[in-house]
Amino acid sequence: MSKRELKKDHLLDAGLQVMATQGYNGTSIKDIVDAANVPKGSFYTYFKSKEDFAVEALEKVTEERIQHNRHLLGNRSVPPLERLTRFFTDNIGGCEQGIKGGCFIGNMCQEMSDSSEVIRLKVRQMLRNNTQAIEDVLEEARLDGSLKSPISSAVLAEFLFNAWEGTLMRMKASKCREPLNAFLTLLPAILGNQS
Amino acid sequence: MSKRELKKDHLLDAGLQVMATQGYNGTSIKDIVDAANVPKGSFYTYFKSKEDFAVEALEKVTEERIQHNRHLLGNRSVPPLERLTRFFTDNIGGCEQGIKGGCFIGNMCQEMSDSSEVIRLKVRQMLRNNTQAIEDVLEEARLDGSLKSPISSAVLAEFLFNAWEGTLMRMKASKCREPLNAFLTLLPAILGNQS
DNA sequence: ATTTTACAGACGACCGGTCATCTAAAGAAA
DNA sequence: TTTCTTTAGATGACCGGTCGTCTGTAAAAT
Numbered sequence: 160m161s162k163r164e165l166k167k168d169h170l171l172d173a174g175l176q177v178m179a180t181q182g183y184n185g186t187s188i189k190d191i192v193d194a195a196n197v198p199k200g201s202f203y204t205y206f207k208s209k210e211d212f213a214v215e216a217l218e219k220v221t222e223e224r225i226q227h228n229r230h231l232l233g234n235r236s237v238p239p240l241e242r243l244t245r246f247f248t249d250n251i252g253g254c255e256q257g258i259k260g261g262c263f264i265g266n267m268c269q270e271m272s273d274s275s276e277v278i279r280l281k282v283r284q285m286l287r288n289n290t291q292a293i294e295d296v297l298e299e300a301r302l303d304g305s306l307k308s309p310i311s312s313a314v315l316a317e318f319l320f321n322a323w324e325g326t327l328m329r330m331k332a333s334k335c336r337e338p339l340n341a342f343l344t345l346l347p348a349i350l351g352n353q354s
Numbered sequence: 355m356s357k358r359e360l361k362k363d364h365l366l367d368a369g370l371q372v373m374a375t376q377g378y379n380g381t382s383i384k385d386i387v388d389a390a391n392v393p394k395g396s397f398y399t400y401f402k403s404k405e406d407f408a409v410e411a412l413e414k415v416t417e418e419r420i421q422h423n424r425h426l427l428g429n430r431s432v433p434p435l436e437r438l439t440r441f442f443t444d445n446i447g448g449c450e451q452g453i454k455g456g457c458f459i460g461n462m463c464q465e466m467s468d469s470s471e472v473i474r475l476k477v478r479q480m481l482r483n484n485t486q487a488i489e490d491v492l493e494e495a496r497l498d499g500s501l502k503s504p505i506s507s508a509v510l511a512e513f514l515f516n517a518w519e520g521t522l523m524r525m526k527a528s529k530c531r532e533p534l535n536a537f538l539t540l541l542p543a544i545l546g547n548q549s
Numbered sequence: 550a551t552t553t554t555a556c557a558g559a560c561g562a563c564c565g566g567t568c569a570t571c572t573a574a575a576g577a578a579a
Numbered sequence: 580t581t582t583c584t585t586t587a588g589a590t591g592a593c594c595g596g597t598c599g600t601c602t603g604t605a606a607a608a609t
Contacts, residue, residue: 163588180468184379188565200568200590209565261464265523269456269464272526273375283527310539317524317536322513325520328460329512331467332478341512344505349544358554383599395556397600404599 167205168219170195175216179263182270183213183278213267214281220263221285225292232296239300240350243293247323247342261331264289265324290320306350319349362400363414365390370411374458377465378408378473408462409476415458416480420487427491434495435545438488442518442537456526459484460519485515501545514544 174191181190188209192199206212231249232242264285271278294316300306308315322342329338369386376385383404387394401407426444427437459480467474489511495501503510517537524533 182377182379182465182469184377185465185469187563189563198590200592201588203566204588204590261467266464268523268527269461270377270380272456274377274380279527279529286524286527308543310543314536314539317533318517318521318540321520321524321533321536322517323520324523325516325518326513328463328519328523329481329516332463332474332481334474338512338516341509341516344509345513345544348503348505349540382597384597393556395558395601396554397556399555 166197166201170197170202170205171212171216171219174212175220175263178213178216179261179266182266183209184270210275210277213271213275213278217264217267217278217281217285221288225288228292232292238305239296239303240305243296243300243350244343244346246293246296247346262324262327265328269328286320286324290316293320300350308350315349319346358400361392365392365397365400366407366411366414369407370415370458373408373411374456374461377461378404379465405470405472408466408470408473412459412462412473412476412480416483420483423487427487433500434491434498435500438491438495438545439538439541441488441491442541457519457522460523464523481515481519485511488515495545503545510544514541 170191173195174186177190177194178186188202189199191212192202202212206215228246231246234242237245264282267278268282268286272282273279294312297306297312297315301312306312322345326338326342330336365386368390369381372385372389373381383397384394386407387397397407401410423441426441429437432440459477462473463477463481467477489507492501492507492511496507501507517540521533521537525531
């Protein structure tokens with residue numbers, strides 16, 4: 160990784176942390192460069208606009224998550240359904256500490272979907288990636304017989320991931336683990352019910 | 355309702371519509387007063403700050419929702435579980451057209467929970483109100499025997515409402531009904547499973 | 550006449566974005 | 580090796596515009 164790429168990465172990392180807690184419109188370019196200890200003028204050397212920064216940040220956070228999940232969701236030595244449960248319990252910590260900041264993708268989705276089409280499309284793509292990862296594990300579980308639900312893996316994955324995002328969101332407001340507990344209580348019932 | 359209260363209400367209504375699509379930080383005082391056709395200087399006659407406006411808007415939107423739901427969730431001539439299903443299918447339209455804007459409370463939750471404690475607390479309260487309404491119907495269904503889940507109504511209500519908010523959020527990004535369909539597909543399974 | 554409310558305009562701060570200038574390393578010419 | 584030229588990247592001052600809020604006055608209400 161070149162020096163240039165390192166600096167851009169640093170800008171992305173530092174800015175992401177600010178934008179994840181203050182939102183897109185609540186974060187100024189100055190906030191971002193200050194957090195990265197980079198002069199303001201340099202920002203536009205690396206990003207063509209604030210919007211562009213957000214899109215790249217969205218990509219980065221998802222890329223990191225996917226890399227993290229590859230070990231978790233793709234680990235064949237653990238039963239698929241247990242892997243899925245771990246995916247949720249592990250990400251509560253990994254997703255910007257869960258209770259503070261919440262899920263960056265979810266935040267951007269709510270704040271920007273109706274304001275920026277570029278961001279909306281990127282968010283949609285990132286959400287799809289996550290849903291697909293869940294669907295893959297569910298399909299695996301179906302093949303080994305541990306998933307008996309008559310509902311298709313695609314629908315199940317869509318529902319579960321959306322419910323999960325809603326859970327993260329609720330935790331932002333409530334600042335407690337109750338929503339997480341409710342989710343984890345229902346999860347086995349949803350996966351294991353009906354023949 | 356006095357003339358003053360009417361004007362304030364109008365300001366709240368018009369501003370809400372803007373803030374629901376553009377977010378808190380994406381909406382200026384000018385946007386609000388322009389939408390309501392009220393001179394800019396008048397804003398601070400009715401609200402002590404922008405933050406105060408948001409809190410009052412949050413209260414208003416929930417108050418309206420509750421009034422709307424009182425007919426729906428409290429209507430004893432319809433079986434409780436069917437009332438609950440209707441609550442979701444009806445609110446998809448009522449909740450700012452669902453696909454555009456999404457749920458105002460959810461939007462504010464994601465954008466502002468970490469920036470304004472006043473707004474966070476109001477959001478939490480409003481979310482609790484909604485959850486409680488669902489819990490009440492579930493409890494009713496349990497008493498009449500139509501709800502057999504061994505999971506407590508409180509946990510069930512918490513999960514369902516969060517899943518619902520996640521569904522609304524996803525629809526903002528995807529602009530399609532797939533998330534809603536997934537939710538409605540899983541709903542009976544969650545309510546009706548296990549003995 | 551006195552108090553209260555409505556509002557135009559102004560306030561300084563800050564916004565996202567631009568730009569002329571500076572720096573420093575690489576290459577060419579000597 | 581030394582000097583000069585070129586150039587990509589770095590940078591802080593600065594742009595027009597907008598932000599949330601306040602103040603002074605006019606209008607209205609009592």
